[in-house]
Amino acid sequence: MTATSLRPDAGRNASPYLYGAEAEAVAQVLAGGQYGHTEVTESFERQVAGFLGVPEAVAVTSGTAALHTALVAAGVGAGHEVIVPSLTFCASVQAVLAVGAEPRFVEVDPLSLCLDHQIVLDALTPATRAVMPVLFGGRAVDLTPARALLDERGIAVVEDAAHAFGSQGAGGRVGTTGDLTCFSFGPIKNLTCGQGGLVIPRTPREAEEIRRFRLLGVVQSQADRATLTGYQVDGYGLRYQMSAINAAIGLAQLPRFRTTAQARRALWCVYRDALADIDAVTLVEVDADRSVPHLCQVRVPGRDEVFHALRAKGIGVGVHYPPNHLQPAFARWHRPLPVTEQLGREILSLPFHQHLDEHDVDQVATALRQALAAGGRS
Incomplete structure (x- = not known):
C-alpha cells in the first residue's frame, strides 16, 4: 500500500461533513447584515431543544465555553474540586481551572473509556462540588447508582457531551436526564456549526445565569436599549454568545x-x-x-x-x-x-x-x- 492509496479526504483522521445547504444559510445571514447573536441563534436554540425534548437550550461559542458556563451556573468555584477523568481533551480540565476550582483526576473503565459510578463514589472528598463525566466517543454515561448520594451532598453533574450529540443512554437521549449537559459543535463534531457549543440547563435559574454569563454579566431588555444607560452589569461574565453565522450552519445541519x-x-x-x-x-x-x-x-x-x-x-x-x-x-x-x-x-x-x-x-x-x-x- 502506498501513500496515495487513500483519497485525500479519506486519509484524514476526521473531516467536516456538509450537505450543501449550509453555504446558502450563511449567505442569507450575511445578506441580512446582522451577524452577532440574533433571532437566527435563538431559532437554533429552540430547534435543538425541540430535537432533544428539553425545555431550554443555550448556545455559546464553543464546547469549552459551554463547560465553563455550566460550572458557573452550578456554583462551582474556588475551594471546590471537580471529579474529571484524566483521559479527555484538555478543554475539560481548562474549564475547571477557569472557574477557580481544582481537577481531581480519576481513572476510566478500560472498556468504555468513561467514568462509572463506582469510580465517582471512590473519588468523592469533602471538597467535591461537581462531577464531569466525559461521554467519550459518543458513549452515554449512567451514574444512576451514585445520584442519590451526589444529590444529597449538593454535587452537580456537568456532562461533557462534546462527542455525544444525538446519543442515547439508559435513561433516554443525552441531554434529557436532568444534568447540566454540554455539547460541542466544532468543525468535526457529529453536528457542526463551524464552531460553537450549547448548554442544556436543569432549571430556569440556571438558564438565566448562563444567558447572563455569556453576555458579559449584562442584563439587557429592548427597553434598556432606548435609554441613556443602555444596560446593567449584574456580575462577571464573558463574551460567549454564538453568532448568527454559526447558528445558521447548525440550523442547516440539524434536519439532516x-x-x-x-x-x-x-x-x-x-x-x-x-x-x-x-x-x-x-x-x-x-x-x-x-x-x-x-x-x-x-x-x-x-x-x-x-x-x-x-x-x-x-x-x-x-x-x-x-x-x-x-x-x-x-x-x-x-x-x-x-x-x-x-x-x-x-x-x-x-x-x-x-x-x-x-x-x-x-x-x-x-x-x-x-x-x-x-x-x-x-
Missing part, C-alpha cells in the same frame, strides 16, 4: 442529523467487521444501536510504532487523548492512574468521518495488518 447518525453508525459497523480478524488489536466498543459514534478507536500494544507506520502511508491516525494528569500544565494535580496511563500508551484513533467508504476502511485495515506484521505481531 438522522442521516448523519445513520451514516456514522454504519461506518463504525464496517470498521468492526473489517478489524474482527486482527487479534493483536482490541476495538473499543460502542453501542451502535444507541450511540452516535464520534471516534473509532483500537487498543494496540506498542502503539507508537504502528502510529508512525500508518502515518507514513498517508493514513491519518490520531491519539485521543494524552492523559491530562501527565501534562506539564496540570502537574500540580498529578496522581498515579495506572489504567489511564496504560490506555494512553495503547489507544489509536483510526480515520472516522462520513467521507470514508467501505473501500477506504478495507485499506486502513490492510495497512494496520501490515504494520503489525512488520513489528512481529498479527
Whole structure:
C-alpha cells in the first residue's frame, strides 16, 4: 500500500461533513447584515431543544465555553474540586481551572473509556462540588447508582457531551436526564456549526445565569436599549454568545442529523467487521444501536510504532487523548492512574468521518495488518 492509496479526504483522521445547504444559510445571514447573536441563534436554540425534548437550550461559542458556563451556573468555584477523568481533551480540565476550582483526576473503565459510578463514589472528598463525566466517543454515561448520594451532598453533574450529540443512554437521549449537559459543535463534531457549543440547563435559574454569563454579566431588555444607560452589569461574565453565522450552519445541519447518525453508525459497523480478524488489536466498543459514534478507536500494544507506520502511508491516525494528569500544565494535580496511563500508551484513533467508504476502511485495515506484521505481531 502506498501513500496515495487513500483519497485525500479519506486519509484524514476526521473531516467536516456538509450537505450543501449550509453555504446558502450563511449567505442569507450575511445578506441580512446582522451577524452577532440574533433571532437566527435563538431559532437554533429552540430547534435543538425541540430535537432533544428539553425545555431550554443555550448556545455559546464553543464546547469549552459551554463547560465553563455550566460550572458557573452550578456554583462551582474556588475551594471546590471537580471529579474529571484524566483521559479527555484538555478543554475539560481548562474549564475547571477557569472557574477557580481544582481537577481531581480519576481513572476510566478500560472498556468504555468513561467514568462509572463506582469510580465517582471512590473519588468523592469533602471538597467535591461537581462531577464531569466525559461521554467519550459518543458513549452515554449512567451514574444512576451514585445520584442519590451526589444529590444529597449538593454535587452537580456537568456532562461533557462534546462527542455525544444525538446519543442515547439508559435513561433516554443525552441531554434529557436532568444534568447540566454540554455539547460541542466544532468543525468535526457529529453536528457542526463551524464552531460553537450549547448548554442544556436543569432549571430556569440556571438558564438565566448562563444567558447572563455569556453576555458579559449584562442584563439587557429592548427597553434598556432606548435609554441613556443602555444596560446593567449584574456580575462577571464573558463574551460567549454564538453568532448568527454559526447558528445558521447548525440550523442547516440539524434536519439532516438522522442521516448523519445513520451514516456514522454504519461506518463504525464496517470498521468492526473489517478489524474482527486482527487479534493483536482490541476495538473499543460502542453501542451502535444507541450511540452516535464520534471516534473509532483500537487498543494496540506498542502503539507508537504502528502510529508512525500508518502515518507514513498517508493514513491519518490520531491519539485521543494524552492523559491530562501527565501534562506539564496540570502537574500540580498529578496522581498515579495506572489504567489511564496504560490506555494512553495503547489507544489509536483510526480515520472516522462520513467521507470514508467501505473501500477506504478495507485499506486502513490492510495497512494496520501490515504494520503489525512488520513489528512481529498479527
